Amino acid sequence: MADLASRISKPSDAPVDDKAPAAPDAPAAAEGNGAEGNGAEQPVDDGVQRGLIETTYDVEVKLSDLQADQESPLYSGVSSFEELGLPKSINDGLLAMNFKKPSKIQERALPLMISDPPTNMIAQSQSGTGKTAAFVLTVLSRVDLAKPTQPQALLLAPSRELARQIQGVIQTIGQFCENLVVEAAIPGSISRETGVRASVVVGTPGTVMDLIRRRQFDVSQLKVLVIDEADNMLDQQGMGDQCLRVKGMLPKTIQILLFSATFPDKVMNFARKYAANANEIKLRHQELTVKGISQMYMDCPDETKKYDVLCKLYGLMTIGSSVIFVKTRESASEIQRRMEADGHKVSALHGAYEGQNRDALLDDFRSGRSKVLITTNVLARGIDVSSVSMVINYDIPMKGFGDREPDMETYLHRIGRTGRFGRVGVSISFVYDQKSFNALSQIANHYDIDLVQLSPDDWDMTEKKVQEVIKSSRARPDYAPNALGN
DNA sequence: AAAAAAC
Numbered sequence A: 001m002a003d004l005a006s007r008i009s010k011p012s013d014a015p016v017d018d019k020a021p022a023a024p025d026a027p028a029a030a031e032g033n034g035a036e037g038n039g040a041e042q043p044v045d046d047g048v049q050r051g052l053i054e055t056t057y058d059v060e061v062k063l064s065d066l067q068a069d070q071e072s073p074l075y076s077g078v079s080s081f082e083e084l085g086l087p088k089s090i091n092d093g094l095l096a097m098n099f100k101k102p103s104k105i106q107e108r109a110l111p112l113m114i115s116d117p118p119t120n121m122i123a124q125s126q127s128g129t130g131k132t133a134a135f136v137l138t139v140l141s142r143v144d145l146a147k148p149t150q151p152q153a154l155l156l157a158p159s160r161e162l163a164r165q166i167q168g169v170i171q172t173i174g175q176f177c178e179n180l181v182v183e184a185a186i187p188g189s190i191s192r193e194t195g196v197r198a199s200v201v202v203g204t205p206g207t208v209m210d211l212i213r214r215r216q217f218d219v220s221q222l223k224v225l226v227i228d229e230a231d232n233m234l235d236q237q238g239m240g241d242q243c244l245r246v247k248g249m250l251p252k253t254i255q256i257l258l259f260s261a262t263f264p265d266k267v268m269n270f271a272r273k274y275a276a277n278a279n280e281i282k283l284r285h286q287e288l289t290v291k292g293i294s295q296m297y298m299d300c301p302d303e304t305k306k307y308d309v310l311c312k313l314y315g316l317m318t319i320g321s322s323v324i325f326v327k328t329r330e331s332a333s334e335i336q337r338r339m340e341a342d343g344h345k346v347s348a349l350h351g352a353y354e355g356q357n358r359d360a361l362l363d364d365f366r367s368g369r370s371k372v373l374i375t376t377n378v379l380a381r382g383i384d385v386s387s388v389s390m391v392i393n394y395d396i397p398m399k400g401f402g403d404r405e406p407d408m409e410t411y412l413h414r415i416g417r418t419g420r421f422g423r424v425g426v427s428i429s430f431v432y433d434q435k436s437f438n439a440l441s442q443i444a445n446h447y448d449i450d451l452v453q454l455s456p457d458d459w460d461m462t463e464k465k466v467q468e469v470i471k472s473s474r475a476r477p478d479y480a481p482n483a484l485g486n
Numbered sequence B: 001a002a003a004a005a006a007c
Helices: A004-008 A088-096 A104-114 A131-142 A160-173 A205-213 A230-235 A239-249 A265-274 A303-312 A329-341 A355-367 A408-415 A434-447 A459-474
Strands: A059-062 A121-124 A153-156 A182-185 A200-203 A224-228 A255-260 A279-283 A293-299 A321-325 A347-349 A372-375 A388-393 A425-431 A452-454
Touching: A059 A104, A088 A131, A088 A160, A104 A121, A104 A131, A104 A279, A121 A265, A131 A153, A131 A160, A131 A224, A131 A255, A153 A160, A153 A205, A153 A239, A160 A182, A160 A200, A160 A355, A182 A205, A200 A205, A205 A239, A224 A230, A224 A239, A230 A239, A230 A255, A230 A265, A239 A265, A255 A265, A293 A459, A303 A329, A303 A425, A329 A347, A329 A372, A347 A355, A388 A408, A388 A459, A408 A425, A408 A434, A425 A434, A425 A459, A452 A459
Parallel strands: A121 A255, A121 A279, A153 A200, A153 A224, A182 A200, A224 A255, A293 A425, A293 A452, A321 A372, A321 A388, A347 A372, A388 A425
Antiparallel strands: A059 A279
């Protein structure tokens, strides 16, 4: 088979703003809780494009007409949490978690989000760069703790697991906020007798809709709506409808915050209608890949060999923790069964399992009791487990309708389960035929990635290449905590 | 032809 690496490494045809100064090639140091970017943001005197207040090498900030005051300190961002003037209880929470300095997305987005009048936000930032803490701080700043059981903030996520994780982050950062009550609106979590009795509600769309319809969720006092993984939530048939319907039932003046690492143009148009007059923070798509993730691919001779290769990789997968992504629930369970029969300890998580079972499986993975997790796209987005040092795309992610098109966004979200907050990690994508090969080539071209080739016949080289990365990760004690404090 | 998300 031809060499994918040479096929995909093409000169960049990216129209980079040539007025922008080149980014200093600083190493991605973990600093505070924000290792995002490389400190390369340098303002450019543009002013030509309407509404484009600032262009930098890798990020565009576009202010809403509602806050389009260039003199405003909102526009340039803050360099410390103190400047935000948040209540002491919230600052104490940040302190306890060892969050010293805001990450790039937090610096820029927070002042815009917490100021009055409340203004909508569409924010894009790479995976593992502090988006969750950014919207959680906004939510906490808006909640009146004197009304602990009156719902005031609603957060929506595309999976049960992500909703629970966000709930955990809110409770961690808000640990010193007296009377803060946070509930998860996911199947099986809200009492049928009492309904929602919390100031902050984080849930999945179906359950939230259901609760509102049953009048078990009083939305009349909601001040802020956050949609995480917003491109996915708004794009999908089903969830997009539900998000629209939910919005229709909320107070018209509610502040809407949309967050994701990816915002394809097609969805961006819809997002701008959903969150009207929003401030926008957007990255160029070439800037979306995280520098700390070494992206590799394994050139397998055929489909059945993929399993053998996976088993051979087991030793490398358990140096840290690993996530293996497959296409279907069935193959996730099937590969788990075979690997266990072959003497490997692995677990599998997907949507066919009961909610409580899913909770326990992810808790085990977070705590390190299980180190290798086989899963579907249910965990492709948002899940933050800092020990994950390897992600395997056993199946290359494809868009629906006949697998004709690679799923660029899902690829980026999947590999983003490692390399969090400036840590390093490895991703290995399996290709085995012309179709998977072409799909990965297209992904690599789209993001201008140089993929490192691994051969199933040269294990010494594979081990060397993978360990090189993972060992450098272990040699760095300066890692920032993630938003869950680990 | 998949996954996810409601009862």
